[in-house]
Structures are given as structure tokens and as C-alpha cells.
Amino acid sequence: MTPPTTPTTPATTTGISAVTGAIGSAHTRVEGRDKVTGAARYAGEIPFAELAHGWLVLSTVARGRIRSVEDSPVLAMPGVLTVLHHGNAPRVDTDYVGMVGRPNPVLGIFQHDRVPFVGWPVALVVAETSEQAREAAEALVVRYDEEPHDVAFFAGRSDAYTPESNPMVQAETEKGDVEAQLDASAVVVDEEYTTPEEHHNPMEPHAATARWDGGRLDVIDSNQGSTWVATELAMLFSLDPASVRVRSEHVGGGFGSKGLSPHQVAAVMATTILHRPVRVVLTRRQMFSLVGFRSPTAQRMRLGADADGRLRAFDHQALSLTSTVHEFVESSAVLGRVMYDADAHRTFHRLVRLDVPTPAWMRAPGEAPGSFALESALDELAEKCGMDPIALRARNEPETGPVSGLPFSSRNVLACFEEGARRFGWAERDPRPGLRREGRWLLGTGTAAATYPSGAGPSTAAVTAEQDGSFTVRINAADIGTGARTAMVLVAADALKVGPDRIRVRLADSDLGPAMFAGGSMGTRSWAWAVTIAADELREKLALGGGIPPEGITARSNTTEAIGALAKKERHSFGAQFAEVAVDVTTGEVRVRRLLGIYAAGTIVNPLTARSQLIGGMTWGLSMALHEEAIRDQESGSHVGADLAGYHFAAHADVPLIEADWVDDPVPDDPIAIKGIGEIGVVGVAAAIANAVWHATGVRHRDLPIRPDRVLRAADEARRRATEGAPSA
């Protein structure tokens, strides 16, 4: 039977949050008008007197040493002020541990002559105008002593190694005897899955302006956390942290790529030497080597189950790459530690070091590629067991954390499946593949689970009652396009029990005091916590009565202790993804017809921006399934087509009917009850789409993206196998 192509019910929010307060009711962005009228200024467009412009020059070889930087002819070019390189740049200190660990050595620009990948910064040309800087940078001759390089990532590399566990990623977990349980299993899935190198490309490229102002370093930036960037700059340049100010008022997208990158360091170096403001903006191509990316992965999934689908063996092995200068683990195998239990349970990560830039966090790091392998394998297991994929997941729903043994703070993944199935029309689905046709299109549906951790980082906030009856909230949050500013208005309004129109929020300024960055889906939860505590305290102060002095009455908070006191539990958001696809196996075209995501993500602060963020995440998942892939040229070690013409992601025509919604998800023991929604929208979507492609065609696609050539080849192969395997007449 053909599944319905329209939703069976209108998109209504079933979620929580009694809508008496500001939290839970839809609000447009408080700065929305400024943004759509152009009044909102972004980091690369704020004017400064005497502004000079820096242009980075990147290495063109993948491994070797810089023999010479021939700067003399360039220094004579019009407008050129200086050329910084390893022979003359100020020294920086990269021997420190910052908010996210040891710094990526790429931040120590111009400190030595070694080149570890194509796109490593080798010089900064500074000139009076951006055009002059660029022309001079393109004219700069840099000579190298080149060495052989290796950029080939593939499963089964003999030099793969187990990384050290770090606070971010535990490399391995193991309980029970996987091999024995596989042997004892009635049904086994043992498959390899791959995902390609992917790049985050926020619409606004990275940009920073640095200047010295009254003895303080002042940086106008576009980042995901001003505390983070200011702290690292202070350490790099051995400055008193109080003498560094970083602001980032509006940010056109981050996705994990906007922390500290070489361009901010270069701008600080240049302004220190030139005694005038210096701006460095990255080009789209430069972003492909300087701001991190998602490592390709090769993952092996082994699942063993009884005939009724109960898991006996769970084994997720994930290989990813890192650079030769820094270690980053794409933590693809972590989500099995949350999602499914088994008698024997093993998850581990391996790394291979290549002559490429260091990967970094890209929206839903780990969970995005990991869920493709895990949730595809679950679908294959359901097929082998002859079970409905949702029923299989229900059968393996754990009571406590499969690895930690800790209780869940709340776990409503089955409620997501139930609500999603109802709205998607899943009950009418015929599980057999390859049966539905509409003209040249084969149709199919698929589903997958989603999860993402719900953490919090220590933050400070200040809330001030002003004489005019308004309130000013100071929290060094970052609004990277998510609507964080508006969310803080709503949180403060409810905490202060006043209307949102009486709240003014100041954020994205390191002078406001330390706070969590916008990352790891932790921003809103972390900041709302600090704002709520400060607001509660302010209400107590105000309850004492008395007048408000001209400077107002201020209450401050610091959540370090409250976060530390939170009971140890498995704290995560959950979700269920549904996809319907159409596949033409004669051309290889795959079109997604509709996506539905239902989430259990605690209190939803602002349904309007939350839905937008979840739909954005799902669109990422769609792109990951069908489009995104950075091609690395083995010969040169660099990308082919490192721009938005060469690197495809979904266009509007690819994005069909997408719905995101949520179910009730109270978190009883949690003082703030807000979870994160920044990343979970991505998780599981690629698997749901791949599972739907199987349902449409009968062919499993285990390599992303599901490109037309892959669909064509797979269809050819399936036909050949069918012909060869057919009984002779």
C-alpha cells in the first residue's frame, strides 16, 4: 500500500509547558527586524577608522618545509603594510589547556617552517584595502621543500590506533563477550558503513577585527562563545585575561566551526605590530582548511539477536581520521552507549593520522555519522528478524544506561515513535521492499531513532531591575542564529514573572563574565540556568521593598556549584525520524518526499525558533544522506571543488514537506528541565532516508552520500545477481 503523501493530522504541538508564561509560546526574534532591515551589523562589516585588512596565504603543499617567503616584491605593491610569516611574526604560547582542552597547533601560526597539510597558514599580507591585500597575497611567492604525503582514508588501514580517552570522548567501552554472544545469536548483522568528509559552511564566513584600545585588546568577532575566544587569546598571547575583550553581537551560523581559528590570531598579531585595527576575513575556500570539518568515517556494525529481536551482541567499531599535529576523535560509536543494551556490548574508536587539517565538531559530532551506521544496521536486523523496525527498537529499550548503568533523567523515545508513527501513517506500511511504484519512481518509507546528550556548562549571569520598571539581563551567551537572545528574554520573563516586553538582554561580550559557549546543544540549558538563578535572587531582593537606585538593583549567579550538584544520570534528548523517498533506479535520482521528526527534548522555550532549528537539523540530515561530500585529491592532498559550487548540499527543491514537533518530556529532578535541540534534528535522518531507499528499491546503501551513480551501480548489481541467482528454466 502506498503511504499517504500528506500528514494525517495538522502540525500541532503536543508538548508541555503550560502556555500561561512566556516559555512555550511562540515569539519572533527580538532582533529580527534589525536583521531583515540590515541594521544588524556582522563582524566583517563594522566600520573602524584606520582599518587595515589582512589576507591569509595558505600552503599549497600537503607536507614539507617552507624554504622561503619572498615578501620583498609584495611589500612594494600598492597599499601593502606588512607581510607576516614564520620569519618575523610575534611568538605565541600554545602550551596551555583551555575550555576544550589543548589548543589545535594551527592556532600557533607563523611559529615554524613545517607544513602539515594543504591550507596551513604560511603568511598574512596586510594592506590598506581588502582588494590590495588579496592581490598581494595572491602574488606572494612561497617556496617549499616538499615531502611525500598521505591523505588516503579507508577502512582497514594497518596504521589505525586507539586514541587516548579524554574528557570529551571515552575511546572504548566493553562488557561481556561479543564473539560468544554473536555465535549464540539466531540472527546476525555484520556490515560496514562509510560517511565522507563533510564541511560546515555557515552563511557568514569567519571574520575578526582586532585593535588595542586603552591598553586592552578588543576583538570584534563572529564566534560561538566570547568567553572561550577571549580566554584562549589571553593564553596564546600571554595577556592578563582582564585585558582581553571579545564581542560577537550577531553571528550568521556556527555549527561548531566558530571557536578560535587562525584568522583571529593573525588579526591580533597584525594589530599589535601595526598599531591600528586589522580585520581578517576568511574566504569560502579558506574555510575548507581552517575551521574544522567532519572526518570521514568507516564503521563496522555487528549486531546479534535472538529470533524475537532481543539483542545479545552489540559491537560498533568506528574509524575516523585526524591530522599529524592534533588529535580529534569523531565519536561515532558513543550513541550505542545510550540507545541499546545487549548481553555483550562493545563500542570503540580508532584513528588514522593523515596529512590533512584536524577535524573538529560539526553539528551533531559523533551522533550524525554514528547514527547512520547504527540506525541502518537496526533496520537491517529488523528485516532479518521479520520485525517492524519500531517494534525492534521497543524490544531493546533499556531500563538504565547500557554502559553506565545510571538511570535516565527522562527517556521518551518510544513516545516519539508512537506519535511519529501515528502522524506519518506508519501502521499502513507494507514492510516488503520494492513494491510501490508511481510512474518512474519507486516509493519507500523508513525510520530511525535519534539521541543527543543534554549537558550544561558553568555560566554566570546578572539581572538588574532598572528604575523604569524594566530589567536588564547580562549573560555572555552567543546567538548564532538560533534565537538565543529571544530565548533568554522568555526565560527571564517567566523567572521574574513579568512580560517579555520588560526584558532587555545583553549578550556576546566577554566583559559580561564567563559563560558556556553555544555548542554541544548546551547553550540554552546552561544560560537559562544562570539567568533563572539570578532572576530568582533578584525577586527575593525586590521583595524586601524599598526604592530602586539610579544604577538599579542587580543580582548575580554562577551555576558551577549547581551543575556539580546535579545527580549523575543519563541525560539526553531523544527523537524519532521518518522519511518517505522516491527513487528512479534508471537514473539513480533519489528524492525525499517528506520528513517527520518527533522529539522529546525537555521544555521547549520558544516553539517558533525551536521548530526552525529542528527543521534546519533535519535538512542537514537530508543533505548528509544525499549530497554532502568533500572530495580530496590524492595527488595534491587538497580538495577538488572547495566552494559551494563543488560542495553540494540540499537546494530548496530538495527540501520537501518537513515537519518537526515534540512530545511531553518532563525531567523531574532537573532544576531547569531544558534540554538541547541544536543537534538532535540531524541525528538519524540519513539512516531513515537510507532505510526508505531500501524499502523503495530493495537495495541497501551503506555509503553516503547516496549519489545517483551509486544507485545506478547498485541497481545494476542487484539485477545481475538476480539473473545469476535465478533458477534455470
Added chain:
Amino acid sequence: MREFGYERAFDVPGAVALLGAAPEARFLGGGTNLIDLMKAGVERPALLIDVRELPLDGVEFTHDGGLRIGATVTNSDLAAHPEVRRHYPALAQAVLAGASGQLRNMATVGGNLLQRTRCGYFTDLSKPCNKRAPGSGCPALTGEHHNHAILGASEHCVATHPSDMAVALAAFDAVISYETADGPGELPIAEFYRPVGDTPHIETSLPPGALITGVTLPPAPVAAHSRYRKVRERASYAFAIGSIAAALDVQDGVVRDVRLAFGAVASRPWRARAAERVLIGGPASAEAYAAAADAELEAAEALPENGYKVTLTRNLVVAVLTELTEEAIR
């Protein structure tokens, strides 16, 4: 960025004279490809001669019932033109299959014909490319080539021509008119694009200093029953990995006339004459269409990663000719 001059031409002799006086100049149409190439450093003209104001923006019938399309007609206007849609529907469909609405509003017919390949090696100055830097090599042969040519390529270059419009023009035997300082000239589209050979950097047979003034489509009754189908890696705003312009006249189950041209398979729009020869006078059946495609694709030479294009193009021939046949019967 390098500084460059800009002049606007208001008549054809003036434009040709400006170019004659400045050999490092380029004509600027919509700029949708040239400006990108300038940003990437692939093109570094000393002067841009803007030809968008030239009086070449008309579409009109020729005395024999064909159509003459001016060189500065925008892609949007061409696709929307009622006579184009009526007599050469595959041409309108091809134009609409390309780029985006904004780009089609800027892009011109002349510029569309002369756009350069989107091969990732060609547009990247840090890499060798025989088309951009003759003699430097072709890394695509052993590197990334999953969207490269399977027909008419050479060991010097395997890039494809990116135009959708040109595929339809090839199917309909378009003739390209140009003007030089020595007077006007014409080139049939079959001769307009040169074979790759060992000179991939020389893409057309236009004489030096020539300005394209227009494209003439000869009358072709079969073209009224035509279709363009494009396959790409996303639903819009991507270059083809396979495309086909097809026109078909079937009577009593027999192919009376047929036109076939392929896109994304060669350095130029690929007119499938071998396939046409097989089809004409033969049965209008899926088997015959497949056999005709095979006859054309016999010459295909696939690299390790682009062999799927043979299957894809073959499937497109069968699918689109079958569609046109079924519509003819209805």
C-alpha cells in the same frame, strides 16, 4: 584582486573594434561564469567589454520559418518565448533546467555557448590543468572524475561542457553567427566546438576577435515534439551528470524523424548521429531505442569512476524516446 578596465559597447562594430584594440579584453554578457572565473584567477582580462546593451536581444522568425535568437537574449527570455516553447520545447526546457532564476535573468545566449567547464581542476589555480595551463597535465584522469567525459575526450582533457542550452541547440542543428573586423561569419554548432585532441584550451572555432551575434535554428517540424531531461546530483542548481535532448516523429509505429543529443558526456554537446541513423525508418520500440543508444555509446571510453554515465545515458534515451512515443500515440 587585479584591476581591470570596463567599457560598454552600444553597437556591434564598436564592440568588435574595442576588442581588436585590446587583445587581453573579454566580452562581458551576464558575467555569470566570467566573473566567477575572474574571482578564482582563471580569467584575468585587462578589459571587460560589456555587450549587454547591443541591439541583439530579439527572437524572430527567419524567412524559411526557423528562429533567429539574438546573442544577448537572456536565458529567462529565451525559455519564456512563446515561439521557442511552441516550436522547440526541448530548448526552453533545457534552459530552464540550468542554473537558477537569478542567473538565468543575467545569462545571455552568447555567453551560455561560451561558458567554461566546471571541472574542479580547471577552476583551481593550485592544480595542473591542460585546459587552463596547456602542457601542465590532467589530474582528473587519475583523480576526481566521476562527472567527466565518456565520449570524445583525450588523454589531455576529460572535462565536460556544462551547458544545457547547447545540448538542445545541437539537436536542432543551430548555426552560430558572429562578427569580426573582417565581416560576419557563420558556424554550424557541429563545427563550433572543436574536438579536444591535444588542444583542450582551444574550445571553439570562432576566429580571433569574433563576437557572437546570434543563433539560428533551422525549421524542423520534428522539434515541436521534443523534450529535454536532465539528471543531476540534487533537485536543482547543479550541473548535469547526464542529459538528453530528444525530438521524435513516429507514424504507424515507425520512426520518421528523430533528433538526439547528449549532455555531460563530452567536451561539447554530443549529437548522437549514430543513434539517429539506427532509428530512422525502424520500429518505435524500447528495444530499438536501446539498440540505438548502444550504437552511439559503443565509442564510449569510461574512466574508473564515470562508467555509470554509459548506463545513465542509455537509460535516458530509452525513457525519453518511449515517453515521446507514448505521447505521439495518445
